[in-house]
Amino acid sequence: MFDIITRRDGNVKNDVLSGITVALALVPEAVAFAFVAGVEPMIGLYAAFMMGLITSAIGGRPGMISGATGAMAVVMVALVAEHGVQYLFAAVVLAGVLQILAGVFRLGKFIRLVPYPVMLGFVNGLAIVIFLAQLGQFQVLSPAGTVEWMQGSMLAWMVGLVALTMAIIYFLPKLTTAIPASLVAIVTVTLLVHGLDLEARTVIDFVRDLLPAEQRESATLAGELPSFAIPMVPLTWETFMIILPTSIILCLVGLIESLLTLSLIDDMTDTRGRGNKECVGQGVANTVNGFFGGMGGCAMIGQSMININSGGRGRLSGITAALVLLGFILFAAPLIEMIPLAALVGVMFVVVIGTFEWASFRIIRGVNKEDAFVLFLVTAVTVIADLAIAVVVGVIVSALVFAWKHARHIVVHSHIDNDGWKVYELDGPLFFGSVSHFRDLFDIEGDPEHVVIDFNKSRIWDSSGIDALDSLADKYEAKGKKLHIRHISSECRGLLNNADKFVEINVHEDPRYRIMSDELG
Incomplete structure (x- = not known):
């Protein structure tokens, strides 16, 4: 239905315009996630600016947008509540250092181990999470101070404006692609609401509902440049142990979400990002966040999809989004505050539709x-x-x-060679799942004095396989027979400590196995 992913080549105009669109969509989410973490709105906005700028400049995936995210915010809640925001800044710094180390040691390659069904589940789950998050915009704060769903004309206008936003995004690309449809939709709905004085909630209304009653009248998104400050925490082992658990979780959550989003964008744009470089980029961004009063973050799939759909492909798109967001904070906060929430919700609903892997319903019928x-x-x-x-x-x-x-994919073909030795040619992996079946493949009583296991088409994968082999050797020895092993890989030889006196190795014909290459990381 919606052409959420386009394959136009990136250029300066597309990157700049898509960056502006992304900046508009970053504001309410950065504010919302700041409140989730229990910190001030400006800390979330600073995080969105610094994460977006640094990862776009030095990260491994041009076109991917990073900022304050809900997945990271949830992890921060307990630390902030118990120890305060300064401990959060210290934890974000440490998380950033851990992410840098992950990139330096080239651990980003392991994201390739995530199976395709897990990727589909990740995409569909995030689409549902984004959708559910938008439903909160259909709630208002009652005079009694309770949260309730919109009703009457307010609800009607909200639904109508959301539908209008989605319609513009859907139909405008059929007429022209010169300007991102999402940007046109946001501007059009904003002008319509304020020109006709429609009953519609704006970004500043959303912020005020999240604040205590005494702060609502003075609420604003205006701010100043973030300033450098070392987190005000005791530099002790006790402090380190307090922040370490949170930092490790922040590191893992940030890298997993960022690298999976990177892989998703790779597939959608037929390009290839660099996972290890993205680890370093995310780490540097989070480290800087901790020293400049930001709550840190990671890649944002929703804003990344908006960027890709709007034509953003290069680093300039993310850099533009970050700088425009900073410009709004410093000079044009009133313009952001007046944007109707319905316009942003409509944009995010289109992202949900485009992000959800609808083909998975068809895939399910064709997979196991x-x-x-x-x-x-x-x-x-x-x-x-x-x-x-x-x-x-x-x-x-x-x-x-x-x-x-x-577990039962290990099979054997046996024959008697010219010397009267019985040769078992294994085919399949020998590991913890297959050892039970492996033991049943041999005729210990009926075999001749010398028995050979040929591993030319097999490999021992773990200590369970070694133990099974050692146990088999003991059984043959108890019967006065010798077990010989041929074509064992060099990686497996070191594991054969207990069975070494039974091992006969043909070094020249041994296969060579290599660890997965780091070249593509």
């Missing part, structure tokens, strides 16, 4: 039930808990499913 289960599981956990937990759960379940399905 295990992959379908993983897809639904990751989607559900993403919505109920958070992204990091969902991805970890999905990877673990996928690995267990893989192990179960391959």
Whole structure:
């Protein structure tokens, strides 16, 4: 329905215009996530500016937008509540250092281990989370101080303006692609609301509803440049132990969300980002955040999709978004404050429609039930808990499913060679899941004095496989027979400590295995 992803080549005009569009969409989410974390709105806006600027300049995925995110904000709540915002700044600095180390040690490559069903679940789950987050804009603060759903004409205008925004985004590209449809939609709806004095909530109304009653009248998004300050915490081991757990979780959540978003944009734009460089970019951005009063963050899939859909492909798009956001904070806060929430909700609804992998419903009918289960599981956990937990759960379940399905994939072909030795040619992996079947493949009683296991088409993957091999060697020795092993890889030889006296190795014919290349990281 919506052409959320276009494949136009990036250029300066597209990057600048899409950056402006993204900046408008960053404001309410940065403010909302600041309140989730229990900090002031300006801390969220500073985070959106610094994360967006630094990751766009030195990160590994041009066109991807970073800022303050809900996944990171949720992790911060307990630390802020118990120890204060200065400990949060210190935790963000440490999280940034850990992310830099992850990039230096080239750990970004491991995102390739995330299975496709987990990726689908991640995308669908985030689309649902974005959708549910927008429903909060249909609530208002009653005179009694309670939150309630919109009713009457206010609700009607909200729904109508959201629909108008979505219609502009859908139909305008059919007429022209000179200007991002999302930007046109936001400007059009803003002019319409204020020109006709319609009953519609604006960004500043949203901010006021989140503040205590005594602060609502003076609420503003105007601010000044962030300034450097070392977090005011004791430089002690106790402080380190207080912030370390939060920093580790922030590091992992930020990298997982950023690298999965990077992979998603890679697929959608037929380009390739650099995961390890993005780890360093995210780390530097978070470190700077901690020293300049920001709450840190990571990649934002919603704003990234807005950027891609608006034609933003280069680093300039993210840099523009960050600088325009800073310009709004310093010079044009009233312009941001007057934007109707309906316009931003409409833009995000289009993002939801474009982000959700509707083809997954068709895919489910064509894949096995295990992959379908993983897809639904990751989607559900993403919505109920958070992204990091969902991805970890999905990877673990996928690995267990893989192990179960391959547990009986080890087979053997046997023959008697010219010397009268019986040769068992293994085919398949020897690991914890297959050792039970492995033991049943041999005829210890009926085998001759010398028995050979040929690993030319097999490999020992773990200590369970070594133990099974050692146990088999003991059984042959108890019968007065010798077990020989050939074509074992050099990586496996070091594991054969207990069975070394039974091992016969043909070095020249041994296969060579290599660890996955770091070149593409």
